[in-house]
Amino acid sequence: AQSVTQLDSHVSVSEGTPVLLRCNYSSSYSPSLFWYVQHPNKGLQLLLKYTSAATLVKGINGFEAEFKKSETSFHLTKPSAHMSDAAEYFCVVRGFYGGSQGNLIFGKGTKLSVKP
């Protein structure tokens, strides 16, 4: 079965410092991977997606993620955090087969706090 594991439930950074949110995936096939962000009391917004093109994917708001097959990782990074980045971030894999085909399978989320 396909799955994603977000390695940190909570990450705290200072404004202006780099952000690293870690995600490992499990898939027997070449996966399609996404990062979504959810601000408090808001819906889910797509940050970026990987669908087997370039391994370094650039998203909105300065975020990017690198697909590393050898490490089965898809970590999300940003060079400099802003206060507005404080939110919950979800790593997501698209189901490939069986009852999961086409569905999005979510990780448990990483809550990002940004200190002034």
Added chain:
Amino acid sequence: DSGVTQTPKHLITATGQRVTLRCSPRSGDLSVYWYQQSLDQGLQFLIQYYNGEERAKGNILERFSAQQFPDLHSELNLSSLELGDSALYFCASSVEFRYTFGSGTRLTVV
């Protein structure tokens, strides 16, 4: 506005009652998905429809049902509600690898 519309935004109801959540997908998207987000379970896939037909089922309780109508809007019916059904319910629509989420319906069962 994401293009996916969910109504109502908030719903408060009593245990044992039945509610209907509605979702209008993004124009042109044939697939609709329902997800439940709760504190203890995270984001869980419930059910998927494609062009009016059920495509896949996830962790959906027997007390819950859904359908997609000819105009492609979808409804999620929750019956015999329990306190544990309190959650944020998201609808998403998709075409190929583009998934768009609605802003959700927050259900509170008291």
